[in-house]
Amino acid sequence: MAEITAGMVKELRERTGLGMMECKKALIESAGDLGAAEDLMRIKSGAKASKAAGRVAAEGVIGSFISAEGKKGALVEINCETDFVAKNEDFLGFAQAVAQLAATHGTDDVAAVAAMSLPAGGTVEALRQALIMKLGENLSIRRIALFSTAGRLAAYLHGSKIGVMVDLDGEEALGKDIAMHIAASKPVCVSKDQVSADLLDKEREIYTAQAADSGKPADIVAKMVEGRVAKFLAEVTLLGQPFVKNPDVTVEKLLAEKKAKVNGFTMYLVGEGIEKKVVDYAAEVAAAAKV
Numbered sequence: 001m002a003e004i005t006a007g008m009v010k011e012l013r014e015r016t017g018l019g020m021m022e023c024k025k026a027l028i029e030s031a032g033d034l035g036a037a038e039d040l041m042r043i044k045s046g047a048k049a050s051k052a053a054g055r056v057a058a059e060g061v062i063g064s065f066i067s068a069e070g071k072k073g074a075l076v077e078i079n080c081e082t083d084f085v086a087k088n089e090d091f092l093g094f095a096q097a098v099a100q101l102a103a104t105h106g107t108d109d110v111a112a113v114a115a116m117s118l119p120a121g122g123t124v125e126a127l128r129q130a131l132i133m134k135l136g137e138n139l140s141i142r143r144i145a146l147f148s149t150a151g152r153l154a155a156y157l158h159g160s161k162i163g164v165m166v167d168l169d170g171e172e173a174l175g176k177d178i179a180m181h182i183a184a185s186k187p188v189c190v191s192k193d194q195v196s197a198d199l200l201d202k203e204r205e206i207y208t209a210q211a212a213d214s215g216k217p218a219d220i221v222a223k224m225v226e227g228r229v230a231k232f233l234a235e236v237t238l239l240g241q242p243f244v245k246n247p248d249v250t251v252e253k254l255l256a257e258k259k260a261k262v263n264g265f266t267m268y269l270v271g272e273g274i275e276k277k278v279v280d281y282a283a284e285v286a287a288a289a290k291v
Helices: 006-016 020-029 034-052 089-105 110-114 124-135 172-185 197-212 218-236 251-257 281-290
Strands: 059-066 072-080 140-148 152-158 162-169 246-250 261-269
Touching: 006 020, 006 034, 020 034, 059 089, 059 152, 059 162, 072 089, 072 152, 072 162, 072 261, 089 110, 089 124, 089 140, 110 124, 110 140, 124 140, 140 162, 140 261, 152 172, 162 172, 172 261, 197 218, 246 251, 251 261
Parallel strands: none
Antiparallel strands: 059 072, 072 140, 152 162, 162 261
16 A cells, blocks of 8 residues: 555645545545545545435525626525534635625526536535535535626625625615615515515504504594504615614615615525524433433
8 A cells, every 4th residue: 555645645635625634544545546535535525414414504604795896796695503613714715605606607596506616626515515524514505695786786794694785776885884784674675665465464453453452433543553554664674764873864865865776685694594403401411310
């Protein structure tokens, strides 16, 4: 068997991005054949990815990318199992790479992006599997929001857990302020005409039931309900909300003053809608004590 040198281990690490001991072990198993060792590690990382796939990945990061001219962009959510891995530099770099590829190729299809080649070589999926082997956690590309506009794009990331991308006609600095406002105030849409009829009907039904207990006449009850509905619309629409940097003006008024318009936005929150497993450690210890 060929001698396993430090240089061989270093080269295999550069090819795979995996740990030194894993690379050395693969070289020993493949009798010092670099190509065979790389193939072996790809096979093993794929197997590890399959084993990890069933575990809940509700932590992670939001990644974003906007092209130099500000016309194309993407927002992505990449999930892992723990906040510790979410802070890993390789994991953060993976999220950025996925966002850039999605925006550059103009697709929000997760499977299509996974099959794409990275500038440094290999596919997105191969890198995902390598990271699973390296970091020991299930990793997944959960969702991608794609943007293409005649206006300009702006983004705001609150740490790495909340990400907002805004499509607007206006200055980039204003777009960033609006994106930050959205992250803080969490509107559901831009304007009241975009609020679904079903949601409005549900709110109106609740307000009507509440107002009916007041014992007031029907016409007064109707006015009370419509007043509550108007307040609700102001709270959930971007244009109706007080601007977070200056609550004396609404976002609608701010945009009018700046002669700007928000065409749309997307906000991602890490793990939103994913049911996390709650572990009762006290119960586990008590159960173990009875064995």
